[in-house]
Amino acid sequence: MKFNESQILNQSLIQSMLKGQSSLKPKQKIMKQFFSLSLTLTSLVDGFTILVIYLLVSTTSGTFEMKIPREMILPEATQSELLAAKSITVRVQDNKYFINDRVLNIEQLGIVLRGERKINERIIVQADKRANFSSLNPVVLSGLRAGFSKISFAVLQGERN
Amino acid sequence: MEKEKSLDFEVNLMPMISILAVCICFLLLTGVWVHVGTLNLSQAVGTEVPLGASENPTALWVRFENDSSVQVSVKNGKDLNENIKVITIQHLDRHVNARDIERFAKNIKVAMPQLNVALILPAANSSYEDIVAVMDRLKKQDITNIGIAPL
Numbered sequence: 026m027k028f029n030e031s032q033i034l035n036q037s038l039i040q041s042m043l044k045g046q047s048s049l050k051p052k053q054k055i056m057k058q059f060f061s062l063s064l065t066l067t068s069l070v071d072g073f074t075i076l077v078i079y080l081l082v083s084t085t086s087g088t089f090e091m092k093i094p095r096e097m098i099l100p101e102a103t104q105s106e107l108l109a110a111k112s113i114t115v116r117v118q119d120n121k122y123f124i125n126d127r128v129l130n131i132e133q134l135g136i137v138l139r140g141e142r143k144i145n146e147r148i149i150v151q152a153d154k155r156a157n158f159s160s161l162n163p164v165v166l167s168g169l170r171a172g173f174s175k176i177s178f179a180v181l182q183g184e185r186n
Numbered sequence: 187m188e189k190e191k192s193l194d195f196e197v198n199l200m201p202m203i204s205i206l207a208v209c210i211c212f213l214l215l216t217g218v219w220v221h222v223g224t225l226n227l228s229q230a231v232g233t234e235v236p237l238g239a240s241e242n243p244t245a246l247w248v249r250f251e252n253d254s255s256v257q258v259s260v261k262n263g264k265d266l267n268e269n270i271k272v273i274t275i276q277h278l279d280r281h282v283n284a285r286d287i288e289r290f291a292k293n294i295k296v297a298m299p300q301l302n303v304a305l306i307l308p309a310a311n312s313s314y315e316d317i318v319a320v321m322d323r324l325k326k327q328d329i330t331n332i333g334i335a336p337l
Contacts, residue, residue, distance in 0.1 A: 073203060076206075080210065080213035103326065104325035169336065176334075179222055180225050180318055181220060
């Protein structure tokens with residue numbers, strides 16, 4: 026078998042990676058091109074971990090939760106304090122009074138508050154900001170008659186200047 | 187020849203990412219984005235008197251009128267000039283002018299730093315939002331013991 030000198034030279038050529046990838050004029054054999062997308066997962070895990078830590082910290086602040094009806098807009102205040110334990114929430118909505126989702130008239134409100142005085146030391150009044158004081162007055166009055174000296178208004182925490 | 191075993195430790199990150207994604211979704215759904223607080227009142231009940239308080243402490247009275255104007259007065263302020271003891275503040279766009287009330291309270295606080303008691307006397311048609319705004323402004327001026335007089 027006769028070896029062609031050019032064949033030997035071609036086989037012994039150092040293959041250029043760049044020229045080998047050329048699709049227009051491939052100098053060597055056309056190689057199959059595999060396109061693969063590699064993701065750096067470590068930075069994704071770092072980002073997720075930071076998000077989880079932030080959400081954990083922001084959701085565990087405060088002492089206890091308060092249910093607010095959707096249509097109720099609480100007034101805003103910058104000097105508000107955290108919700109305290111040992112308190113009973115009285116909701117005033119459409120001139121009706123609710124304690125634990127139970128509708129009460131003014132007489133029943135006074136009776137319930139007198140009973141609650143033994144367990145709780147504070148009344149939290151939850152009302153829409155558009156309400157008038159005349160609708161809140163029975164709660165304040167009943168609370169005072171029941172012996173509550175600590176009355177609070179539920180507000181949205183505004184930004185402190 | 188024995189081949190050397192590779193001691194590389196590889197962690198499969200896909201399950202970790204899945205767990206973190208589930209945690210994030212859960213916390214986003216259960217997270218509280220609106221913070222609720224309370225504005226506290228100090229009511230005197232019966233013969234209750236705060237410890238250390240004098241019988242008739244100097245107090246700032248804020249009386250709401252029916253037209254949303256407000257009369258602010260200082261009770262038992264012995265050392266105060268008579269001209270600054272009482273002031274009437276007109277309403278601002280049918281709402282109480284809480285900013286002017288705060289300004290007045292600030293001036294009184296400069297003259298009487300020990301003032302920390304206020305009493306709010308709302309009218310029947312006084313807006314709850316206005317009452318809270320006045321309470322907030324007074325607390326900003328370090329008047330912490332605020333009471334509200336029922337109708």
